[in-house]
Amino acid sequence: MYTCGPTVYAEAHLGNFRAFLTYDILKRVLVKVYDKEVDHVCNLTDVDDKIIKKCRSLKITDAKDLTGKYTDIFMHDLSDLNILPASRYPRATDHIPDIVKMIEDLRDVGLAYRDPDGWWFDVSQKSGYGSQLVNVASLSDEVDIDADGDQDYRSDNVKVGGMPKGGEKVKNNKRDFALWKAYKEGVDIDSLTWDTSLGLGRPGWHIECSAICRTLLGDRIDIHMGGTDLRFPHHENEIAQSEGVMGKECGKEEGREFCQCWVHNGFVKMGEEKMSKSLGNTLTLQSECPTTLDKRAFRYLVVTSHYRQEMTFTSDALNASKRAVERVDKCMRDIKDIQKTGDNKEGGELGELCEREAGKFYKAIADDLSTPRCAASMFAVVKGAEKEIKRGRREGGGWDIDGLGRAMDTLRMFDEVFGILYGQEEQEGDGGGGEVPEDVMELVRKRGDAKAGKDWGLADELRDEIAARGWQVKDSKDGATVVKL
Known part of the structure; x- marks a missing residue:
């Protein structure tokens, strides 16, 4: 399983973490429910136009001083959200030889060409390009994916016809994208520049993921995940590159596609706009969710929205999720207290309810990760347990302890997917870690x-x-x- 990780030039925002939580939920389902072994690679983009721009603005000469800082913050945030660690978090800068080798292989099959600005992928030579995840032909002619499609610094220098202001022709096709960017004096920085067989320069964005994926997971993978905004150009270009090195004609029709299953999550919105650094409307995890309970609530908020749908973040929505999480916590504390009494009364209805809702839960999770339906099953069990707790208190004792125990076990079983039942001890002041070996x-x-x-x-x-x-x-x-x- 391969997931597109962050570009580590700033803190990841809540919209980013929706994607990482989606990855986590799917991985939990595969591991906890279906007992699969998952080799999960999540890359870290530590060479990029935005990184270079920020290093220049802050007068940082070694880019690792910047990217190392934000990598640490990202890892801390993942831990705070109870996200299972990936098997590996490769940095793009650690895979420059692999990137160069892949570009050379693309060149050897006629899919890459060189000009003064570097090396480009020739989309006209790749059969099926632009039809895997999107229909590029239906896009407006004004949609010009220049270089790496990510606010590349050359975009101001290239016109639709492929002619720069200096008059020297670049790019055979306006949809061609950068594989290797030639060093530009006054733009690039030495710590993110490599002298290779391709020339002095640095990799484009798309080739980083393809090369890392190929090196660590092989030519073909089972699952690739990312935000819906990565469908085009990033993931479409990944397909072209990864299938291109297997031969120009490789693809779904030939039975040699790069990825078996693509999973794309929807945006997080602020009002009517997508949460995005480019729009300046981002919120970070630590600023909006300073406590463990806040972070658990954000995780639950993501769970209650279907991963493919847009999700609007508001403080009211977070507070509602916080109340829901606190309700689950209280229910489980009450069950523990009642279990200590040993005051058992024969029942049966609560156990039957748990069995029914467990069936619904796993049916929903198998239906395109329908987590909102799963959340409904969780709260059906909570309501059933609360009803039994209130009945026993009203009658002065005597509870269906077996049924309440079944409810506790069912909630814990559901949480193997949800991952929200963590940090309760920390909230109660225990610290909850035990002695570290x-x-x-x-x-x-x-x-x-x-x-x-x-x-x-x-x-x-x-x-x-x-x-x-x-x-x-x-x-x-x-x-x-x-x-x-």
Whole structure:
């Protein structure tokens, strides 16, 4: 499974985290419900026009000083949202040789060409281009995907006819996209420039994902996920590149498609607009969800919206989700207190309700991840348990403890997918992690040393090793803490 990760030049926003929560829910279903082993790769884009622009504006010479900072913040936010770690988080800059090799392979099959601005993918030579995830032919002629399709710095220099202001022809076709960008004095920075067989320069956006995916997961993958805004040009271009290296004619009709299943989540909106850095209307996780309960509530808010539909974020919606999460917490606390009494009364209705709702839950999750229906089943169980709790209190004792225990087990079973029942101990002041083994703490110390020395690759490896041992590192301005996964 491959998922498009963040461009680490700023904090990820709530719209980004909807995507990462969608990935997490699907992975939980595959692992917890269907008992599948998932090899999950989530890339980190650490070479990009926006990164270069920000480094220049802040007078940062080593881009890792910027990207390392925001990678740490991103990982901390993932942990705060109880998102299961990916198997690997590869940085684009660690895969430059793989990227160069893939571009050379595209050149060798006639799908890449060179001009003064670098190397380009020739869409006219790839059969089926623009028809996999979108119908490019139906797009307006005014839609010009220049270079990497992501606010590339050359966009002001290229006209629709492919002629720059200097009069030197670039791009065979206006839909051709950048594979390798030639170094530009006064624009690029040395720490994000490589001298390769392709020339002095850096990779385009789309080729990073294709090359990383090919290197770590192979030519064909089962699942690829991303926001719906990535369908075109990014994912369409990924398909062209990844199938292109297998041969110009490769694709669905030939039975050699790059990806078996694409999953795209809808936008998060602020009012009538998509939440987007380019629109300046983004909200970060830490600013809007400062407490563990807030973060659990945001996670639940995402769960109650179908992943393919647009979702509007408001403080009222978050508060409603917070009340829902608190209601589940209270129900489970009440059940625990009643179980301690041992005052059992024969029942049966609550157990039958749990069995019915469990059937509905798993039927819904198998129907295109219909999590809103799953949430309805969760609250049907909560309401049934609350009814039994109130009845026993009203009658002065005697509860269907077996039924309440079944309700508790059912809610925990549902939460293997939802992932919202975490941090209750932390909210109650316990801290909830248990004693951390010394071997894990030694890895944490080594990771701290690696970060201090800006050895980000080693720091990532140590973080993954800590996760493999069942613990997760949370970085903050006060240092690193370790919690049980």
